[in-house]
Amino acid sequence: MGGASASKSERFEVCVVGGGATGWAAALICAAAGRETAILAPPADFPLGRTAALFAGAVELLDWLGAMAELRPAAARLEAMRLIDDTGRLLRAPEVTFYASEIGLDAFGYNIVNRRLVESLSGLAQKEPKITHLEEPAAELAFGEDEARLTTRSGARIAAELVVGADGSRSLVRERAGIGMRRTRMAQSALVTTLSTDFEHRFISTEFHKAHGPFTLVPMPGSHVSLVWVERPVEATRLCQVPEEEFAEAAEEAAHSLLGPMRLTAPRVSYPLSVGLADRFAAARAVLIGEAAHVFPPIGAQGLNLGLRDVEALKDLLASRRGALGPDVAEEFHRLRQADIRSRTLAVDLLNRSLLTGMLPVQALRAIALSAAGGFAPFRRFLMHQGLAKTFREI
Numbered sequence: 001m002g003g004a005s006a007s008k009s010e011r012f013e014v015c016v017v018g019g020g021a022t023g024w025a026a027a028l029i030c031a032a033a034g035r036e037t038a039i040l041a042p043p044a045d046f047p048l049g050r051t052a053a054l055f056a057g058a059v060e061l062l063d064w065l066g067a068m069a070e071l072r073p074a075a076a077r078l079e080a081m082r083l084i085d086d087t088g089r090l091l092r093a094p095e096v097t098f099y100a101s102e103i104g105l106d107a108f109g110y111n112i113v114n115r116r117l118v119e120s121l122s123g124l125a126q127k128e129p130k131i132t133h134l135e136e137p138a139a140e141l142a143f144g145e146d147e148a149r150l151t152t153r154s155g156a157r158i159a160a161e162l163v164v165g166a167d168g169s170r171s172l173v174r175e176r177a178g179i180g181m182r183r184t185r186m187a188q189s190a191l192v193t194t195l196s197t198d199f200e201h202r203f204i205s206t207e208f209h210k211a212h213g214p215f216t217l218v219p220m221p222g223s224h225v226s227l228v229w230v231e232r233p234v235e236a237t238r239l240c241q242v243p244e245e246e247f248a249e250a251a252e253e254a255a256h257s258l259l260g261p262m263r264l265t266a267p268r269v270s271y272p273l274s275v276g277l278a279d280r281f282a283a284a285r286a287v288l289i290g291e292a293a294h295v296f297p298p299i300g301a302q303g304l305n306l307g308l309r310d311v312e313a314l315k316d317l318l319a320s321r322r323g324a325l326g327p328d329v330a331e332e333f334h335r336l337r338q339a340d341i342r343s344r345t346l347a348v349d350l351l352n353r354s355l356l357t358g359m360l361p362v363q364a365l366r367a368i369a370l371s372a373a374g375g376f377a378p379f380r381r382f383l384m385h386q387g388l389a390k391t392f393r394e395i
Ligand SMILES: Cc1cc2nc3c(=O)[nH]c(=O)nc-3n(C[C@H](O)[C@H](O)[C@H](O)COP(=O)(O)OP(=O)(O)OC[C@H]3O[C@@H](n4cnc5c(N)ncnc54)[C@H](O)[C@@H]3O)c2cc1C
Pocket: 017, 018, 019, 020, 021, 022, 023, 040, 041, 042, 043, 044, 045, 051, 052, 053, 054, 136, 137, 138, 139, 166, 167, 168, 169, 171, 172, 190, 191, 192, 228, 271, 289, 290, 291, 292, 298, 301, 302, 303, 304, 305, 306, 307
């Protein structure tokens, strides 16, 4: 990738570490706030089948950044979200479908191919004169009194007033800032791919809650869906290896032929799943965003939506600051992000674990909660607003 290259010991106001979707979005909002910004972003490698369902708040942020015009034609609207209890357990919840129209929206959001999203954001950053891109990872980071000092893998040195850790779940920034992360490896892997289908998805995303995790079909343009199939790791590996036709039949069976016969349209890739929550979301001169701060299993499509809300918080914070950036900005970011991140992590973790347990009281609670979601209109609207967590504001 292009962009100006940094000379040794060059000084910036902000240095973003990591070039996933949150890193590029953060670099763009820092530049929009008038800050000289460096981004250390080695090329990201997303398999073609990986998509993210992004809800209204995230879509508005992407619109504001100028990315949605390019992304919208290749994305699919999410007009309804259907949850089906397919655990086969004694106490099962009724099927629930949430319609965006119930809360006055045309769609909850869009399903967007991750690779396209990152390409679009990095393309915008390339045109931004306040952003300097170095296509290599940060190898070292130390925090001094007046600045943070970073060294790249090739030895280039960068100083910055504030570091944005967007470097994923094994974040170097988090580690060097002395922030721990409580992390639990789940006995689950997520298999992702895309499929073409005989029947139309009608812009409805369907999440089957199965005994080993969710099996989710998310609309893509035309008669295509992306699949996120959470299974035991050994079964996910097996499903990645069986012949394509056998896999397509297994997927159709798991979907109870909801969309008819299906065919694979992308390679299958499986990801081991874990849950992780940083002890703090900022320290010294560093703020953590995206998976550097919080890691979720893919249930309810919350991970990147939450990561983009981290970016949005940073946007609001920078809009209210003039002059040098320091530890007080980091501290304020931590304060702003606490409630949203902690509540979301807890909710997603509980929902996921409630699928895995055979305990009757837990099944009963899930069934009661989903029954209420199915029938009681104010509770339905509350849940939909919670799911969207739509808080975007213009600068
Ligand atoms: C199967 C699956 C399905 C999902 N579906 C959804 C969904 O529908 N909706 C949703 O909202 N979320 C979803 N998520 C979650 C979402 O994919 C993640 O939240 C999101 O990709 C995290 O983005 P990120 O930018 O924080 O991290 P990453 O995408 O992990 O990016 C981090 C980047 O940092 C780079 N990096 C690492 N170390 C360094 C270093 N030292 N120096 C420089 N760079 C470094 C890495 O190379 C990488 O490019 C899903 C997750 C999975 C696993």
